[in-house]
Amino acid sequence: MEKIRKQVREFIQSASIEEKIQLLTGASAWETRGYLSKNIPAIVMADGPHGVRKVISDLPGLGESYPATIFPSLALLASTWDVNLASKMGAAIGIEAKDQDVDILLAPGLNIKRTPLCGRNFEYFSEDPLLSGKMASAYVRGVQNVGVGATIKHYAANSQDNERLMSNSIVDERALREIYLRGFEIAVKESQPAMVMTCYNRVNGVYGSENTYLLDVLRKEWGYDGVVVSDWGGMNDPVLALKAGHDLEMPGNKLLYRNVHNAYLRGELSLSDIDNAVEHLVTLAIELGEERKMPKEEVDNKKQYEIAKEIATQGMVLLENNGVLPFTKEKSVGVIGAFAQFPRYQGGGSSQVNAKRVESLLSAFDLGEIKYEYADGYDVINCDKGDKLPLLIEAVEVAKRHEQVIVMVGLPESFEVEGLDRKHMRLPRCHLKLIAKLREVNPNIVVVVGAGSVVEMPWTGKVGATIMAYLAGAASGDALTDVIFGDVNPSGHLAETIPYFLEDTPSYRYLVDSEERNAQYRESIFVGYRYYENANVGVAFPFGHGLSYSTFKLSKMKLSKNTYKDKRDVINVSVEVENTSDIEGHVVVQLYVGQQEPVSFKPLKELRGFKKVKLKGGQTQTVKFILDRESFSYWHTLQKEWAIEDGKYTIYIGTSSANIHCKRQLTVNIGSEPEPLDYSNEAEIYHNIRPYDDGLKIDEATFKVIYGEELPIVPRKTKRPFTLNSPIIDAKQYWSGRLLIKIVTKVATALAKEQKTDIDTYLAGAIETPLRSLIPLSGGALNERQVEAILDIMNGKLLRGTFKFITKKRDK
Structure with a gap:
């Protein structure tokens, strides 16, 4: 490392100001500038949340890419709750990236699932920052362990795709620190990703690429010394960005050179501002150049496929099962739904991979010589157009003839794609009508949902079983086959809540509005299960939920001490987990912490630990957790620090946020400093969060109380004169x-x-x-x-x- 530091210093001392500034913007759509005469190589980048997308042309956009293995989406990966699998997937993608001479993988995405409607939810992990951060950290380590750099994105509060280059996320500081930055913090501190990509949107009125608050937290507080890169075309003002701690604009842009050079000549930008960015870039370029010299691991396509299949089987979530699963291979299966032949296996947009191989459910049945009868049920392209009655009649007849029936439904690609948000949470009408007609003649149908985000499920409780298969990648059909026939015991647990209706979600009133492009995050920290539990809003399936063909019992929970007196102290927690069936299976043990009567407003409980455990039938294992100061901390907005409030806390252990098996109480007594903030008079609803008949309502004046100052609302300019910032x-x-x-x-x-x-x-x-x-x-x-x-x-x-x-x- 000292050799690299010396080389970097020599470059900075010898390079001209022109050479330095040229480094700060891409040489092309996917490469940085290199100076081979000075032994500074270029950096080659490619998209890749669930597979390498190295485009063949040198143009930005969604052009044709080289073939690669398509792995499950990050939404499914998160549902495994398995950091080892996350690392394994990262390494597998990294191996293919290196084989294609890619230095930097532009993944993973770490934005919080604030709304089910976000067009890129399939690229993100969870509604919970701890789960997101831990899975992302493992993914990054996997990628970087094979010599390829990873990029966490989009920093930060980029929870919608509508108007994403123009929108303004207005977030109070508690929500920002506890929810929207926390996952990034975990990933930065635990895995040191090569790059951090800033968001397109404004955060509290300032674009992510020039947001001093966000970049100071990243650089000064978390100690990040890697490269900060813009999203493609996401740089607003390169001079402000460099001053804030940003390094690289992508793709290449001649304007950056001119603007930065002129600002330097005018004295508006210091040499140290430029040198800091150059140091980050050159250091990474040299490190990656050294990695490039190392031998490549040969890509074993069969092994890559098996990894993708393993992750898919571990991440599919069995939501309900009235005893109809697993199926038996001795009987023929009625297979209904065009997705069985043309599966949704990946999302659309910059993450779209040119897949080497994809197995549908029908091709998997054929390979396994499984007897079935198939009916389309709907037109996969024009689902809700034209006369589809013949397809529906055929499907009903197939359902009548079989005891075992599987129905493949979900979201067409046009419903969820980068750059656009969904307008609602519903499946296409033809899918809903198909399910309704089939359960009239066969109440034991198994509904499988292929989608990148959650949907309304009006059929639950009225069918034999429901599986959330997400977008499962290359082995979509193969993995699903193993799960429905019991060759693999399902073990996925939801990384996001499935609400009954969109109107139940806390943010649905407060998304980007078409008039002003401002998204006021009025629900604050009450995102996902943090809201549903505090507000006592019923949900279809809770956060962390997932069934198995095994049954489990959690008992004999113990705490090493009942009082937490020192911020440097830790408390050991243990619980016995027993597989009470005779079937080997996995269970995700989840630990939550909640304060009983807090002065500051808080969720009833928050995820503070998790472990996925594999047990043979009848086996018992002790699972251990550690509670430390982070387990009890919240962000104090006046003192600008993490604080702990004294009081009585409950430690919960269960298999979902709602299914708690054990709980114990402890007392925190460290002397609450600073004094907790009480808004129960000026903003009472945050202390007693609750919906009205038509959903959560928080007025702007109340939100402003916890925001702490005037809201940085950016008006939409729809009258002349327009500027280069106008669309x-x-x-x-x-x-x-x-x-x-x-x-x-x-x-x-x-x-x-x-x-x-x-x-x-x-x-x-x-x-x-x-x-x-x-x-x-x-x-x-x-x-x-x-x-x-x-x-x-x-x-x-x-x-x-x-x-x-x-x-x-x-x-x-």
């Missing part, structure tokens, strides 16, 4: 704006057809993206002059704008 959609009230939208729609439609992707994704990317981002994201198709021409047209200067665009004068 085309904001000019739609003017005829010139409508003309641009019409032209862009035509181009986006053609591109979507060419690249076989969803038109809405391209359209949103074109008309909802600020003009400043069109230059780097266009891959050279648009230069600065042409973007200025679009701005002129938006501002009503049609002739000047048209002349600028047509002449195509190039940037200097």
